[in-house]
Amino acid sequence: QDAKLPHVVILATGGTIAGTGATSTTTVGYTAAKVGVESLIKAVPELSNVANVTGEQVFQIASESMTNEHWLALAKRVNTLLAQADVDGIVITHGTDTLEETAYFLDLVVKSNKPVVLVGSMRPSTAISADGPINLYNAVALAGSKEAVGKGVLVALNDQINAAREVTKTNTVSTDTFKTTELGFLGYMLDGKPRFYRASLRKHTAETEFDVSGLNALPAVDVAYSYANVGTAAVDAFVAQGDVGIVHAGTGDGSLPARTKPALVAARKKGVIIVRSSRVGQGIVARNGEANDDELDFVVSDTLSPQKARILLMLALTRTHDTKEIQRMFYTY
Numbered sequence: 319q320d321a322k323l324p325h326v327v328i329l330a331t332g333g334t335i336a337g338t339g340a341t342s343t344t345t346v347g348y349t350a351a352k353v354g355v356e357s358l359i360k361a362v363p364e365l366s367n368v369a370n371v372t373g374e375q376v377f378q379i380a381s382e383s384m385t386n387e388h389w390l391a392l393a394k395r396v397n398t399l400l401a402q403a404d405v406d407g408i409v410i411t412h413g414t415d416t417l418e419e420t421a422y423f424l425d426l427v428v429k430s431n432k433p434v435v436l437v438g439s440m441r442p443s444t445a446i447s448a449d450g451p452i453n454l455y456n457a458v459a460l461a462g463s464k465e466a467v468g469k470g471v472l473v474a475l476n477d478q479i480n481a482a483r484e485v486t487k488t489n490t491v492s493t494d495t496f497k498t499t500e501l502g503f504l505g506y507m508l509d510g511k512p513r514f515y516r517a518s519l520r521k522h523t524a525e526t527e528f529d530v531s532g533l534n535a536l537p538a539v540d541v542a543y544s545y546a547n548v549g550t551a552a553v554d555a556f557v558a559q560g561d562v563g564i565v566h567a568g569t570g571d572g573s574l575p576a577r578t579k580p581a582l583v584a585a586r587k588k589g590v591i592i593v594r595s596s597r598v599g600q601g602i603v604a605r606n607g608e609a610n611d612d613e614l615d616f617v618v619s620d621t622l623s624p625q626k627a628r629i630l631l632m633l634a635l636t637r638t639h640d641t642k643e644i645q646r647m648f649y650t651y
């Protein structure tokens with residue numbers, strides 16, 4: 319322990335960064351979530367040069383199995399730790415498949431300006447040139463840095479720093495998979511030091527109106543994906559199971575197929591909040607563009623991906639069912 323260094327807590331949740339393969343050349347077909355947090359820390363002795371590190375195993379899962387309940391537990395732990403004067407920053411080791419979703423959820427509910435950095439890896443810990451150790455080193459250095467304070471929840475892999483709201487996984491297996499394609503990533507990690515060039519302008523962390531401290535569950539919201547020949551089965555099933563919100567991952571600028579639209583309109587009449595988003599991955603879903611949202615009383619996702627729109631809609635529904643208010647939130651966060 320070096321009193322001059324920041325105290326960074328590593329919260330381990332599993333994923334490939336904690337995965338093991340049969341051989342050193344196994345980079346797919348490995349088992350995720352095997353190695354514990356103490357082993358992750360021990361594998362990178364250089365961490366002690368940049369921070370005093372302590373570890374906690376919060377879950378041990380592959381991130382495709384992440385649930386709302388995991389998020390609530392994780393957010394509460396993060397908020398408790400960051401309220402402690404002796405904690406300077408948090409690193410969360412996480413599977414990459416839903417890493418961007420956990421990052422955005424935390425971006426909306428963490429009540430602190432202290433850095434929170436999500437990190438993972440694409441190769442298991444046993445692989446030649448595993449990317450986990452260097453990613454973990456950079457994440458810890460970033461979480462302990464003054465530069466990362468107030469920047470919102472960050473995602474740092476492959477020497478690049480991204481904002482939680484905008485980053486997405488873009489390649490199924492490559493180590494160079496996390497991208498903020500059009501808006502651009504925030505900066506680089508270079509020799510364990512952050513170099514920031516931009517910041518996300520949407521409200522986050524300490525500035526948000528969302529509070530999960532008293533919540534044990536989140537409102538039921540699902541994503542209905544659109545494609546040629548789509549029918550109403552998904553929307554109907556979501557309504558039947560009692561969803562209070564549906565995010566429509568529409569084609570193009572969030573367009574509504576002739577067959578699906580009546581089901582969404584009927585769902586809205588029953589009180590379900592409908593958010594029009596797009597499966598395209600880039601660009602703004604324009605309000606009153608592909609549909610008359612004012613008339614239908616729908617909300618548009620702005621630039622959020624369907625999976626992130628689901629998160630904001632769940633949190634919005636913990637505060638209000640007023641569509642004007644919810645639309646304001648989609649233009650704020």
Ligand SMILES: NC(=O)C[C@H](N)C(=O)O
Pocket residue numbers: 332333334335350379380381382412413414415416438439440441
């Ligand atoms: N690279 C990874 O971490 C993928 C893994 N399926 C996970 O998300 O847990």
